Ligand SMILES: [Ca+2]
């Protein structure tokens with residue numbers, strides 16, 4: 001019994017160390033400097049027009065998430081959250097002097113607000 005040759009590994013995406021489940025982790029309410037690197041596995045848009053997909057976009061009832069891999073290493077370098085009311089948060093990934101991955105908030109505000 002149980003010898004079908006298929007290893008079934010129960011993996012909880014919220015505790016995954018390598019790579020982050022986008023649907024779980026890219027949430028404007030929980031995202032922050034400590035969120036760590038965000039692996040982009042399903043790129044859907046070519047933002048800079050070089051013919052290579054570099055950006056993941058997810059839109060749902062809560063708003064839109066735009067994650068871009070600028071240097072092509074598979075991890076997001078910039079993430080923008082846009083909620084249904086037009087408020088947005090933009091974050092940029094960097095590695096600090098101690099080698100720790102961190103996200104800096106580079107912009108936030110309200111679309112259409114001048
Ligand atoms: Ca591109």
Ligand SMILES: [Ca+2]
Nearest residue numbers: 069071073075
């Ligand atoms: Ca990158």
